[in-house]
Structure formats: C-alpha cells, structure tokens
Amino acid sequence: MAEDTVVLRGGVRDGESTVVDPSVRRLLTPSDAPGLVEVYEADGTVTELRGSGEARVFMHVGQEASDLPPEAQHAPS
Secondary structure, rough: OOOEEEEOOOOOOOOOEEEEEEOOOOOEOOOOOOEEEEEEEEEEEEEOOOEEEEEEEEEEEEEEEEEOOHHOOOOOO
C-alpha cells in the first residue's frame, strides 16, 4: 500500500509529520483542549522534509468538538 508523508503547519501539531493514504485530504488530530480535535487540510503544496524527502503540506484550519475516543484519532509522530 502506498503512503504519502505529510507535514502539519500551524496549530498545536505544527511541524509534526505522519504518513497517510494518498486519498486523504483532511486530517483530525488530538488537541490539547479536552473534547476538541485539531483539523488539518491538504493545501496542495509539497515541501522538502529533512530525512523523509518530499511531504504534502496540511494546514491547520481550526478545531472541532469531538466525541471520538483517543484510539480513533490520528496522532502524528
């Protein structure tokens, strides 16, 4: 299965990276705020990520209320 490396820009996860399926356009990550998730969306750009090559950029677009359990959320590395 092919995966894309993505880097997150803005929000509490700024600078963190992870891998996702190439079809992913929106990513929810745990927030520091209880009951909220950070929302990141692909912005169509690519950047060089040291040690990982090219990475798609996902920009922080806000937070949303969530009742997702922590194990169902995507936590970047």
